Amino acid sequence: MRAVTWHGRGDVRVDTVPDPKIQDPTDVIVEITSSGICGSDLHLIEVMAPFMSVGDVMGHEPMGVVREVGREVTALKAGDRVVVPFNISCNTCWMCSQGLNSQCETTQNREQGMGASLFGYTKLYGQVPGGQAEYLRVPFGNTLPIKVPDAPLDDRYVYLSDVLPTAWQAVQYAGIPQGGSVLVLGLGPIGDMCTRIAKHLGAGQVIASDVVPERLARARRNGITVIDTTTQADVVAQVRELTDGRGPDAVIDAVGMEAHGSPVASALQKATAIVPDAIMAKVMTVAGIDRMAALNTAIEAVRRGGTISLSGVYGGATDPLPLMRMFDKQIQLRMGQANVWRWVPDILPLLLEGDPLGVDDFATHRVPLEQAPEAYANFREKKDGAVKVLIQP
């Protein structure tokens, strides 16, 4: 089959790789019809590169049609349409039963000291082949795939794999009081979806910051108050002005470590050196190359006694936090990979009824598999209005 494969920093290609096969009796093989490119995929071709191998199949936001089922699979049959969560979780262990699917005890990577395996995501998380491919082997066929109706188009359901539960969890963890205020840092797919969900769940004031014009325009069209800068002093001043001088009840960091550093300190220079594009240069010059820039802004911006919710991924083992400031401001901090299945019962009914979150036209680009390398480049450099790209093999 054809698949998007990792070849190095900034280098993905489309290669012919062996077709996946049923290995365990509860496996299913899914023919992929849509597969998102995520901000997390950018980490893999930047700061997380040391944890990848040449030929790794990328992708963790897939959906498609079941083509083959193992002999113990009773919940699905060939022809069923499914979305595949990015966490590989059994949905039956103690952690999964607590709604902590990203900590699944069946797939935890204990030798790495890390949580549940993820599709298409580094040696730290099991090095499992991903879903930017024609076919995907999915374990736990009775409990992991999310069965969805045959209509409408993929766009309605595909974000159940990651964007929707990630943004939903970020908003839940933010604990915004009814009618309260939230600042969302970053307007990539995750931040954009956080603004929509926060409004949907009753936030009174939704403010967001970024520097990419198309992303700001999209949020503005949805009635979000946007701050067109990532400079900490400006964001803090502007958001205080909008919130009676106090700061918002909650801040969601939907930026993460971006390209501003590396979990391996020695890779720092390499990581920053390979981001030549204008946007990242702008982000770096206004926000600094400090990979904690967004988190530090969140700490300054949030009101005293408020909550910070991190959905952006951080990778540093020894990142310093201003604990005196955090303690004094009485900040609550919640974070983690999204526990996809924890939120499916809340989100799926909304998608079955209609499109209150605007997912049907959320994608800015839909491309065939062979054009994936170009699509990655556009998404990475935030060119051509690329906000959300779906690969459709």
Ligand SMILES: NC(=O)c1ccc[n+]([C@@H]2O[C@H](COP(=O)([O-])OP(=O)(O)OC[C@H]3O[C@@H](n4cnc5c(N)ncnc54)[C@H](O)[C@@H]3O)[C@@H](O)[C@H]2O)c1
């Ligand atoms: N927790 C999870 O389960 C989970 C799931 C998916 C993605 N993520 C993470 O969420 C983050 C966002 O993902 P995405 O797909 O939206 O990525 P993205 O790279 O498209 O979006 C990040 C946005 O942040 C902006 N930005 C950079 N520095 C900023 C700053 N200091 N202040 C404000 N904005 C700034 C960028 O211009 C960009 O638009 C990534 O770190 C990704 O790894 C986490």
Ligand SMILES: [Zn+2]
């Ligand atoms: Zn993702």
Ligand SMILES: [Zn+2]
């Ligand atoms: Zn489990």
